[in-house]
Amino acid sequence: MGTAPEDGRERPRLYLISPAVIDLDTFEMAFRNAIAGGDIACFQLRLKDRPAEEIITATKRLLPIAQDAGVAFLLNDDAELAKELDVDGVHVGQDDMPYKKARDILGPEAIIGVTCKNSRHLAMIAGEAGADYVAFGAFFTSSTKSNTVKAEPEILEWWSATTLIPSVAIGGITVANAEILLESGADFLAVAGGVWDYKDGPKEAVTAFNRMIDKVMAT
Numbered sequence: 001m002g003t004a005p006e007d008g009r010e011r012p013r014l015y016l017i018s019p020a021v022i023d024l025d026t027f028e029m030a031f032r033n034a035i036a037g038g039d040i041a042c043f044q045l046r047l048k049d050r051p052a053e054e055i056i057t058a059t060k061r062l063l064p065i066a067q068d069a070g071v072a073f074l075l076n077d078d079a080e081l082a083k084e085l086d087v088d089g090v091h092v093g094q095d096d097m098p099y100k101k102a103r104d105i106l107g108p109e110a111i112i113g114v115t116c117k118n119s120r121h122l123a124m125i126a127g128e129a130g131a132d133y134v135a136f137g138a139f140f141t142s143s144t145k146s147n148t149v150k151a152e153p154e155i156l157e158w159w160s161a162t163t164l165i166p167s168v169a170i171g172g173i174t175v176a177n178a179e180i181l182l183e184s185g186a187d188f189l190a191v192a193g194g195v196w197d198y199k200d201g202p203k204e205a206v207t208a209f210n211r212m213i214d215k216v217m218a219t
């Protein structure tokens, strides 16, 4: 997913997250529309607590679409399934498989991100262990996930001043509230509801997020 160069800030990018439950036919259309809207670095299939068969079926349908568009494809939680399905990586939380075990399963090329909530300590541990990114949040109230810890934008400032390992900001992010996170140094904006529930549809949401990123980069 890239590391910021020493001579300046790399352009932040969008990290798309699926809804926790989907109708695959409907979602495939929404996913194609989102991709048509502009730059997306990464997609995480987060079918929360759904049967493996459902995740496998969805991955087989959505992975080629992501690959054609150059969007990295990650699974949530399950490194074994990520290996079996040959996707680009996995996101693990503090109650999931430990980072090290996920790395052992997936190998050195895989993208592995770790949830760090609002904790500098967890981020240091994940970064030192070799995580490809650390995820901070939830910065805002999320309609996708209820059991979250509140994070403050200052942690993004501190992280970007401390290390070159990319940060992912997550939790209730919309076009309307993303600016502070970008100004605070977020490398990626991880968004579900802010894209899928956008008033004008997912394509326009992705376009609007990219416009916001360009605006912040220009100032």
Ligand SMILES: Cc1ncc(COP(=O)(O)OP(=O)(O)O)c(N)n1
Binding pocket: 044, 046, 048, 076, 077, 091, 092, 093, 094, 095, 096, 113, 114, 115, 135, 136, 145, 168, 170, 190
């Ligand atoms: C990019 C990103 N950041 C954080 C999370 C949350 O992971 P986790 O704490 O394991 O919670 P669940 O998503 O598994 O409910 C994430 N999935 N992605």
Ligand SMILES: Cc1ncsc1CCOP(=O)(O)O
Binding pocket: 017, 137, 138, 141, 142, 143, 144, 145, 148, 170, 171, 172, 173, 190, 191, 192, 193, 194
């Ligand atoms: C998985 C996750 N972890 C913290 S908040 C969240 C949900 C992200 O979805 P939304 O962008 O709709 O808040």
Ligand SMILES: [Mg+2]
Binding pocket: 076, 077, 091, 092, 093, 096
């Ligand atoms: Mg998890």
